[in-house]
């Protein structure tokens with residue numbers, strides 16, 4: 093249950109301490125700390141390229157070169173035990189275009205619940221997932237003939253099949269019209285409230301922030317803020333989360349500039365104070 097202030101409880105569904113990820117020759121996540129509380133919707137927001145997908149890939153265990161501590165549902169990220177407990181939907185819907193919606197789900201259900209004995213379980217899970225994402229009227233359409241939004245809902249249905257404890261959704265509402273976006277967010281809230289599922293949902297659209305219980309605001313591989321939307325607005329004296337975000341960006345830039353200036357000043361002072369003969373030492 094969410095407490096009155098929406099504060100995160102002491103234990104998290106995801107706990108990161110000093111989480112660093114290197115991609116290529118660059119640290120894309122730079123020693124970040126954050127906690128995602130269980131049973132709530134946490135929004136991961138930040139501009140394109142700030143590291144949201146990288147963070148999600150680390151959480152689901154598909155990212156290489158991860159250091160620091162990252163615990164997911166009480167296990168180290170990537171642990172084999174977590175595979176069936178996490179649903180992950182990437183930005184590119186992974187569905188088979190030449191199968192219908194129903195056949196796609198039947199296929200994934202057969203992988204999740206194999207064997208004749210589990211036939212009924214498969215049938216119930218498939219019907220429920222199709223209803224969850226509101227695709228009953230398209231159940232027998234080929235996935236390749238669906239709109240982008242409908243295809244991403246098929247991916248979401250696949251992720252819901254195993255009733256995961258944690259759902260990690262990478263920009264699930266991108267390109268959707270406002271009505272579909274609203275419907276999807278209502279679905280996320282139903283999933284969290286009815287099933288106690290933890291959701292980590294990324295977006296680069298700040299107005300989606302208001303729909304989350306808690307937010308992780310990211311920028312350039314760092315966490316700028318970890319808060320509820322209300323507290324974030326209040327603390328930054330801002331009318332919207334977007335304004336609060338911009339305020340935090342400006343403050344971070346000012347701090348970085350100050351630190352840069354101080355480093356240059358101390359370097360210059362060091363040079364001035366250094367005896368001349370030191371300059372020639374190897």
Ligand SMILES: Nc1ncnc2c1ncn2[C@@H]1O[C@H](COP(=O)(O)OP(=O)(O)OP(=O)(O)O)[C@@H](O)[C@H]1O
Nearest residue numbers: 115116120138139140141142143144145146147296
């Ligand atoms: N395979 C890769 N090798 C090296 N660097 C990469 C690779 N993939 C991504 N990056 C870099 O990592 C950084 C973070 O990328 P990431 O995809 O996590 O960002 P994002 O916040 O999810 O962006 P978007 O909202 O556009 O999806 C980017 O600066 C990107 O250039």
